[in-house]
Amino acid sequence: DGGITQSPKYLFRKEGQNVTLSCEQNLNHDAMYWYRQDPGQGLRLIYYSQIVNDFQKGDIAEGYSVSREKKESFPLTVTSAQKNPTAFYLCASTREDRVDQPQHFGDGTRLSIL
Amino acid sequence: QKEVEQDPGPLSVPEGAIVSLNCTYSNSAFQYFMWYRQYSRKGPELLMYTYSSGNKEDGRFTAQVDKSSKYISLFIRDSQPSDSATYLCATPNTGFQKLVFGTGTRLLVSP
Numbered sequence: 138d139g140g141i142t143q144s145p146k147y148l149f150r151k152e153g154q155n156v157t158l159s160c161e162q163n164l165n166h167d168a169m170y171w172y173r174q175d176p177g178q179g180l181r182l183i184y185y186s187q188i189v190n191d192f193q194k195g196d197i198a199e200g201y202s203v204s205r206e207k208k209e210s211f212p213l214t215v216t217s218a219q220k221n222p223t224a225f226y227l228c229a230s231t232r233e234d235r236v237d238q239p240q241h242f243g244d245g246t247r248l249s250i251l
Numbered sequence: 252q253k254e255v256e257q258d259p260g261p262l263s264v265p266e267g268a269i270v271s272l273n274c275t276y277s278n279s280a281f282q283y284f285m286w287y288r289q290y291s292r293k294g295p296e297l298l299m300y301t302y303s304s305g306n307k308e309d310g311r312f313t314a315q316v317d318k319s320s321k322y323i324s325l326f327i328r329d330s331q332p333s334d335s336a337t338y339l340c341a342t343p344n345t346g347f348q349k350l351v352f353g354t355g356t357r358l359l360v361s362p
Contacts, residue, residue, distance in 0.1 A: 143294075170350075177259065179339070179352040180295075195349070227294050236283055236343040237302070240350060242294035 139164045141243035143228050149251045150215065150222060158213045158246045160228030166241075168234035169211040173197060174225040174245075183226075186211055187234040215248060223249050254278060257340055257353030266362050270327040274340035274353045277321065284316055286325045287339040289355065295339055299325065330360045 141162045150156045160169065168187050172180040182195030186205040200219025205211055211230075215222045225247050229240040257274045264270055272286075283302050287295035299314040301307045301323075307314045313326040323340055337355040344351045 141294075177354055179255075179257075179354040180341075180350070182349060185349070229294075239285055239297050239300050241297060242287075244294045245292070247292070 141228055141230055141241060143226075143243035143246050145246060146244070148246055148248045150248060151251050153217045155214055155216050156248070158215070158226055158228075158248070160211045160213065160243060161209055162211075162228075162230045162243075163209060164230060164232075164241070165208070166230035166232050167208070168231045168238075169205070170229040170231075170240060171195075171201075171203065171211070171213045172227045172229065174227055180227065183213065185234070254344065254351045255340060255342060255353040257356055259354055259356060261357040261359050263359045263361065264330055266330060266332060266360055268330050268360070270325075270330050270334070270358060270360075272325040272327075272338050272340075272356050272358065274323045275321055276323070276342060276351075278344070279318070279321065281342040281344070283343055284314070284323050285341045285350075286312075286314055287341060289337045289339060291336075298338075327358075330358075332360050332362050334358060335360050 144159045170185040171183040184203040186192040202214045227245045228243045231238040231240045255276045286299040288298045289295040301314045304316050304318045311328045315324040337357045339355045340353040341350045
């Protein structure tokens, strides 16, 4: 079955530590996205990538970094510069980065501070 | 003003009730509208996807868009306890696939 796999499901970060969240898709989708979900705030876009080796900042990119070396993979690093990282992180993908292509989501990674 | 507004609920209904979930949006240029269902500790799952005004039906679910009043609705007929989840409305914000989400409405269907 095709889908989006996020790992780990739960992640804990110590002060000053960088952590990387994995997102893999086998849907052959070109575009991939990272969102952050906080209670009462909906989903906010962190980074997106329309194609391999290219990515752009979303609304809340500060303290995060990404790479897109392979079509299937779009890992997100939460750096120590992100002072409030506790949230539910969601990865999404779509066949093309077009308004008529709905996004499909993985099951998320919940990040907490130790 | 937020681009997409949604009442957070919770909305509690008995099993079998007709549920109406609503969103308002501010930008008249928005053309595509989505409804996602999100169970606790899971990612959003695409439920309905509509273009411009009108109705779209899929089983017990009907999505309705009224562009004149910038109002979108999701109706659930014969609601079931398994429909208990958070429902998110979303629309792409012009030019490319930057989805703007409402905050979500939590629905509780009691047996």
